[in-house]
Amino acid sequence: MAVSTFRTETEQGVATIFIDVPGEPVNTLRDDFQSEFQAVLATLADDASVRAIVIASGKPEGFIAGADVQMLSRARSAAEAAELSRGGQQAMDKLEALARKKPIVAAVHGPALGGGYELTLACTYRICSDDKKTQLGLPEVQLGLLPGAGGTQRLPRLIGIAQALDIILAGKTVKAPKAKKLGMVDEVVPRSILLEVAKTRARELADGKLKISRKRLDLSGGLPKLLKGLTPEVLQTIALEDNPLGRKVLFQQAKKALLKQTKGNYPAPEKALEAVRIGAEQGLEAGLKAEATLFGELVVSDVSKRLVEIFFATTALKKDTGVDEPNIQGAKVEKIGMLGAGLMGAGIAYIAADNGIFVRLKDKDDAGLARGLTQIRGILDEGVKRKRITRRDRDEKLARVTGATDFSGLTHAEVVVEAVFEDLALKQKTVAEIEKSAPRAIFASNTSSIPIGKIAEGAAHPENVIGMHFFSPVNKMPLLEVIRAPKTSSQTVATVVALGKKMGKTVIVVNDGVGFYTSRILAPYLNEASFLLAEGGAIDEIDRALTGFGFPVGPLQLLDEVGIDVGTKVAHIMHAAFGDRLLAPSGIDKLIADGRLGRKAKKGFYSYGEEKGKSRKSVDETVYDLLPGGRTRTPVSAGEAAERCVLQMVNEAALCLGEKVLRSARDGDIGAVFGLGWPPFRGGPFRYADSLGAKTIVERLRRYEEKLGLRFKPAPLLVEMAASGATFFPVAMV
Numbered sequence: 001m002a003v004s005t006f007r008t009e010t011e012q013g014v015a016t017i018f019i020d021v022p023g024e025p026v027n028t029l030r031d032d033f034q035s036e037f038q039a040v041l042a043t044l045a046d047d048a049s050v051r052a053i054v055i056a057s058g059k060p061e062g063f064i065a066g067a068d069v070q071m072l073s074r075a076r077s078a079a080e081a082a083e084l085s086r087g088g089q090q091a092m093d094k095l096e097a098l099a100r101k102k103p104i105v106a107a108v109h110g111p112a113l114g115g116g117y118e119l120t121l122a123c124t125y126r127i128c129s130d131d132k133k134t135q136l137g138l139p140e141v142q143l144g145l146l147p148g149a150g151g152t153q154r155l156p157r158l159i160g161i162a163q164a165l166d167i168i169l170a171g172k173t174v175k176a177p178k179a180k181k182l183g184m185v186d187e188v189v190p191r192s193i194l195l196e197v198a199k200t201r202a203r204e205l206a207d208g209k210l211k212i213s214r215k216r217l218d219l220s221g222g223l224p225k226l227l228k229g230l231t232p233e234v235l236q237t238i239a240l241e242d243n244p245l246g247r248k249v250l251f252q253q254a255k256k257a258l259l260k261q262t263k264g265n266y267p268a269p270e271k272a273l274e275a276v277r278i279g280a281e282q283g284l285e286a287g288l289k290a291e292a293t294l295f296g297e298l299v300v301s302d303v304s305k306r307l308v309e310i311f312f313a314t315t316a317l318k319k320d321t322g323v324d325e326p327n328i329q330g331a332k333v334e335k336i337g338m339l340g341a342g343l344m345g346a347g348i349a350y351i352a353a354d355n356g357i358f359v360r361l362k363d364k365d366d367a368g369l370a371r372g373l374t375q376i377r378g379i380l381d382e383g384v385k386r387k388r389i390t391r392r393d394r395d396e397k398l399a400r401v402t403g404a405t406d407f408s409g410l411t412h413a414e415v416v417v418e419a420v421f422e423d424l425a426l427k428q429k430t431v432a433e434i435e436k437s438a439p440r441a442i443f444a445s446n447t448s449s450i451p452i453g454k455i456a457e458g459a460a461h462p463e464n465v466i467g468m469h470f471f472s473p474v475n476k477m478p479l480l481e482v483i484r485a486p487k488t489s490s491q492t493v494a495t496v497v498a499l500g501k502k503m504g505k506t507v508i509v510v511n512d513g514v515g516f517y518t519s520r521i522l523a524p525y526l527n528e529a530s531f532l533l534a535e536g537g538a539i540d541e542i543d544r545a546l547t548g549f550g551f552p553v554g555p556l557q558l559l560d561e562v563g564i565d566v567g568t569k570v571a572h573i574m575h576a577a578f579g580d581r582l583l584a585p586s587g588i589d590k591l592i593a594d595g596r597l598g599r600k601a602k603k604g605f606y607s608y609g610e611e612k613g614k615s616r617k618s619v620d621e622t623v624y625d626l627l628p629g630g631r632t633r634t635p636v637s638a639g640e641a642a643e644r645c646v647l648q649m650v651n652e653a654a655l656c657l658g659e660k661v662l663r664s665a666r667d668g669d670i671g672a673v674f675g676l677g678w679p680p681f682r683g684g685p686f687r688y689a690d691s692l693g694a695k696t697i698v699e700r701l702r703r704y705e706e707k708l709g710l711r712f713k714p715a716p717l718l719v720e721m722a723a724s725g726a727t728f729f730p731v732a733m734v
Ligand code: NAI
Pocket: 339, 340, 341, 342, 343, 344, 345, 362, 363, 364, 365, 368, 369, 418, 419, 420, 421, 422, 423, 426, 446, 447, 448, 449, 469, 470, 471, 472
């Protein structure tokens, strides 16, 4: 007999339903969930001894994480997906109808997301635990979808349109205190008494002792007295939402703000807005109908498919040990040594301490050490200011970092990370020093460009030497690129991958080589932007072409951020390693001679003067005096500019896969999206190549090769695939 998802206990007229999807670590709304749930509810509806109901989770750490994404991705057509939404809506309607007869209280501990939170919206009353793990929200738009089980209708009715749009359009999830403030839950209590309070409230509701008054007010009967005590802000919101003109303004504003953010690349929030609007203007039934139809359209959209694929890829990476041998597991790391307290070293020390790891931070002198500790403290203070952490959390995290200017205190470190200056001799010397002072430790270098094999050259134990390439700012960028050198052992790889995950990163493992993977595909992309500039293109036009494609910033602005000197240095290294294919256009070196190093020098492609109140960066026109063509620029075709830069990146990614720098196309896509800002709605360079087909990519590369030369020579793997019709990922069965 199949194990049931639901267990019911009745006590003094209150039935508690415990949800526990068998065989899964978290509850999701799978396709068999609804029918079983309905049967349980029908039994309770008919049971005269049951006067009220509590819904709770049977899992120790989590309410319901949302709909089963696999189930959604199996839908073959928009109509089929709309039916799934219809089914969910009807189930919630039934729940709500029953709640009118027998009050239902949702008792939430842990995540209640998407369909999980929508279920609580159909209940009479919501209580959650004050635990850090408790989160509520509707994150569907992050997967290119919208809340399809009544969420676009019930949330605005519960907390007001403006507040609900804030949650739904951004796919936000909030912790307990914020949820209470917004009205998303009625009560927050300690976890230990959650269930008891929920039962008490259920009984009080059944007895009529607890009456619910919601913040949203029905103004149809004129201004109620209550309004007099409200703040002008709340009054304004209500006035705006409750008269048709005010509502119209609200929706127009929301749409404008949304398009500014998404540039029309993400249809999900737009459609969610539409569903909320229809519900507000034409009533609940019309709203639900629109919600289901629009949900169906989104499920089968390309954008949602790409976002769901990224979600699956990151889920798979969480389980990936980084090595192919199934018997090798990462060793536990509780203490690290961190050499270099500069920008990167301090950032790495912070994420380690933030995630419970003890850190011995070493710099060459007191000044360096003090600077690093100040950076760590600054990030933590910011967290306190923004109420993300308490002062006590901050002090606990800070206490995990101790500093030194010598090699003391490293004996127990399982891993020593290095982020000293980018200098091969210095890095080799550091390996030797660590082999003496912490002989059993893994040595992980955060070098951005030196092959790990070279750093390991003089090592007594090269099997312990590896690359851990973090991205700046370390506390914000989600990717960690782990670099395996020819002599690195699988055990070292697995331990460092596990450490990276513990630090909260999405980790890909690549094989050693100049530029590894991310810097290698970035270099020809930036190089192509420099060619466009050298041909006479305007800086802002080139950047706009790529932000139009979906990158968060354009390539030349990125160069300003990274440092034009750093970019040029890397370009020279890449040229030396890969030959004329990566030759930079002449003339760019002049920028460095002029002291134009980018933002850090307040002098680059853009102006960095007093920028107060200035939202848009403007090009520093004087830079053109150093470039071919001078200040008269030739118009650039945005289509061609974007195509050329993107083809460079795609072609180099294919070379990396062909040369086995990458373990899989999946890792290549995740590296580009999480490390370089490749637009998620286009999946990644490999999914993008699949969407066009290798044949088209090769044709386009050849066309540019004829016109612009060697640097567009197609990667052998792409040529092979164009001939055989192969794809990087298996073709989805539709
Ligand atoms: P930084 O110049 O801010 O910091 C380097 C720190 O190392 C300084 O505090 C310096 O005093 C210290 N140091 C120098 N020699 C030392 C020694 N022998 N022992 C202990 N400390 C020593 O440099 P940043 O930007 O933090 O870069 C560090 C490393 O990370 C470099 O290898 C760089 O290529 C790499 N990297 C940098 C990225 C970036 O965006 N800045 C991104 C990824 C990697």
